[in-house]
Amino acid sequence: MGGGGDRERRGGGAPGLVRQRLYAGERHVSPGGGRVGGRDRRFRGRHGRRALPAGHRSDPRGQRQRLHPHLHHLRTGLRHGLDHHSFPRPAARARDARRTRPRVTFHIGILGGGNISGTHARAVGETPGVELVACWGRNAEKAAEMAARYGARAYRDLDRFLEHRPMEVVLVGTPSGLHAEHARAAARQGLHVLVEKPLDVTTQRVDTLIEECDRAGVRLGVIFQDRAAPDLVWLKQLVAGGGLGTVFLTSARVKWYRPPEYYAGSTWRGTWALDGGGALANQGIHSIDLLLWLLGDVERVHAATRTAVHAIEVEDTAVAALEFAGGAVGTLEAATSVFPGLPRRVEITGTEGTVIVEQDRVVSVHLRTPVPGPPPQEDRPASASATSPVVTDIRGHRRVLEDFLSAVRTGVPPLCDGREGRRSVELVEAMYRSARLGGPVAVRPLSVVEP
Template identity: 30%
Template sequence: MKKLNSAIIGCGNIASMHEAAILSCHNANLYAVCDIDSSKTLEMKQKHRCQVFAQYQELLKSDTIDVVHICTPHYLHAPMAIEAMKAGKHVLTEKPMAISVSDALEMVRVSKQTGRMLGVSFQNRFNHTSRRVKEILNTGKTGRVLGARAFVTWHRGAEYYSRDKWRGKWETEGGGLLINQAIHTLDLLQWFMGDIDTIKASIDTRFLKNVIEVEDTAEATIKFKSGATAFFYATNGYPLDSVVMLEIVCEKAVIRMEGDVTIKYSNGDIEHISDDEKANGEKAYWGCGHKALVHDFYKKLPEGQHFEVDGNEALKAIKIVNAMYVSHKIKDYVEVG
């Protein structure tokens, strides 16, 4: 099988996850990297003997590149993805796919127009525990979903924002905790529970008031079209990055995800599910889903199959986050379109 030539645009922290996933993928070849910081591209060139670019526009001119991974600041995701697809490249972008619903819709339109695959890194869907929970819910074994709760308690201090000046600003990050950290849990909630009807949310900057413009704490009541309700809380003010807790109450079982999964059935049975592969190190709370997601993207490409976290699917999370910001402003429930 011919290997697909890959390029990574943006060589910051998250790029290492894409780098490792590409290198472990049997039909992908890390052909090029791009960053305005030459020290980062030089390091990658020395490790992998890949091509290096300082400007992404020059990278996109290469006919050798098949797939572009976008690992840049949030506000660059949409314009870079659109240019890449118009240049004939398939795109796998980090979340959020865009910082506005209108930009996300344009990405979806260009993907359809060009016939290029657009994927978004909601890697938590690819953790073994997440996929098993989804399978179990789909079987109907647990009965109708009645409600849920989710907690994201992580730490992002002043130094996190001072390292990268684009963070903490509405214009360049597109928001704070919700669009950056908690978006993964919001994505899982709607993936597990179905379409959302309305949301009422509030946001606040409780810990870094004089450091960032955006929120570091948020809560919401989320009403689903099925009739179920979820209660959500997230903060970046916790002393450490604790494991996300997500609990789903069904007619015949209670499913609790907190790293591993425990399912307590109403008949007394208990089922435990662990991830096949455990993440280690400072970013262990990210899980191991990046590799599985990237591998699936490259598997689907040559076969012309649908990639499950495409633009239309990832757009749902952007609409949820946008509805939460609007709800906070008007202090009322907002429909999620």
């Protein structure tokens, strides 16, 4: 190679080619270039002009900026006449020091501004590599407060919220009767959708949502955190593996209490249009999904409902007898009328023994042939769900969110996708139909055609 810039500096040193590599990644270190040597003003600490402090350089505007650590070490080596290959990089540990904060891989938006959306925001905040970026709610002030708390942007217009980018996933926590409408709008914008239970209040709306997500090629999930609870995962494996033998009897009790202001202070709770029902559709649906997940489909149901305590248009007390396709029979009790509110409880009995669950913990295991129990878990405060709608322990929501994001990333189905989430809505519809008719009814088969 020819030219002064390609010759070694007088007195020995690194070739000019190295100088060119040194500055290749910088933003215009000096407007006119120049050779490496005594006449190059960028290296003139001892030749007329005061050198900049180590690790700094001047840009064309005369501002001092930090060099990348490796470029600074390389520059120092060149000044001392070392070949660039013989001067080591900084330690890997130093390079990785800036990477302690997880890289953001998903940008999340939240639809809703009520109690459950606050739970969603907390779950997002505790999930590594995830950032809450946008919020919208029917109550603009609550949505703005939540956005300010988590450093997100608040929107008053739903369409503008859905156009926010970057954003890949939306969590839907609006009233139940709006879930499908809002989730469909998100899917049309190419956004993956994770919906608070229930998926909506009718199977017809659920079907249109499933079809919309299939058409858009986005993931649809439902938040049923029981499916991610370690104890209940263990129970699922026990039942599926035959550890309980043939299951023939089960009972689920959700005997909770909600004070009058729970309904009086809301424009949608306790209404057919937006809540889809009462204790069955809202509070009991977690246990309904759990029974379906553990024991399979219900073929027939005989239900009765009452509005015993609260001044609402839907039931606050319900009981149902269930006949499972697998041969088991069971009962379900759901209420928001039982003072002071009792822990949720599920009992499952098979030919090999009985397991009892309270909240989402296995509290009793009696088997003819002992097996290792559920994995140990850290202590946590007792759940207040029997008496309050506020979720105090967000670990279940965080597990569901992490699973859903993994499903988006890998292409595998989430713990509860749209078709799985539809099953509980279908069974609740059958219970209400039975209560209206005053007798047993068959649960309708799945109407959505599998793709």
